[in-house]
Amino acid sequence: MDLELVINIIEDNGYLGLFLWLWFGVFVIPVPNEVILTTVGLASAKGALHPVPAFFVTYMGISAAFTTSYLLGRIIGRRVLGLLEKKKRFANSIESAMKLMEKYHAFSLSLSCFAPGVRYLVPLLYGFSRLPFKTFAIFAYSGAFVWVSIIFVLGYLFGDKMDLVMKYNREVWLVILGLSIITFIFVLRRRKIKAAIGTEEVILQERQHK
Template identity: 30%
Template sequence: MRIFHAWGVEGSEIKELVLQIVSSYGYLGLFFSLVLGIVGLPIPDEILMTYCGFLVSRGILSFSTTLLVAFSGSVAGMSISYILGSKFGWSLVEKYGKKMGLSEQIQKVQHWYLRYGKFVLTIGYFIPGIRHVTAFTAGISKMPFIIFAQFSYIGGFIWAITFITFGWLLGDHWTKIIRTLHQFSLGITIILASCIFLYLYLKWYKKK
């Protein structure tokens, strides 16, 4: 990713560092890693949550607590990005955008907003390198915070439960997601997310 190179680090180095942080600091490491990743630091959020799902399968972490922490981290990160866009807007883009490759991404997201509306905030989570830009762009456009929160926070919950469940279901095979994650198109990811929701619903219904 272009952002990785902008920070002068390799994606593999970041991945190992983040997984080590979560292994050492648990829920606290997960929360702050997601906040920083969504704001714009080169953190592999999906791999992080999938790894946490694996820890859930091992009984090291709780599924419900992990989901709550991941959702809270994503909400906090998106809210911070929205505030940055609202307060600093294009002045921040002009100063740092070219170096980090954000200008082109913001233009792309603005085009998506015109075409798909506020649902971009929901599906944008599943597009690496784009999710933090959707919130920032919403802030630039002065979208009312309540509307931003409705679409963004729903997306954050779906995003978090999808990848945590990936890791939980894959168990010891969770590393397979690393090799295939960036090959998934948005459509395939949505299909997988739908299957996970169906699986969880049927499991809950059977118990009930």
């Protein structure tokens, strides 16, 4: 994606224009999200954008797109799925999204951020299945934050060398996905250990009072 395009959008419409572009553009512009985000990161590195508001607007725009997909699933999910299933490309992606959901359940919302083919299908399917919005928000927004942070930083640091990064795109994402899963398991285990310690302390206190 042309760096000047991002700069022109900001100059003509401000950060609001960037937000709206990221919100609705992902549904109508055939450009991978990774390319858009790295370009915004590169524009920040070049001084065309301020890094903090650029990152914040980018994250909010992507989060709004995820939310829109989820709400479409809740409101008119059956119609949307019916249309998508008629197209072979989307039918295969829906099948992949469902397998991801079956294996990782709600955590698949976080993992789907790293999977271009199912990134917006998983929120749509969870909206259709009436997953509580609170659960959707926890996993989707946290996953989006990690994903946007990684891509934004890659663009900021290596924007001029993105051809090399994209060449090893599969390897990079496998490493990132592996680290994300390990981090999630580590955090989950820490919470379980803290909960177990808290339960033991309560039991000891009860015994002392008897």
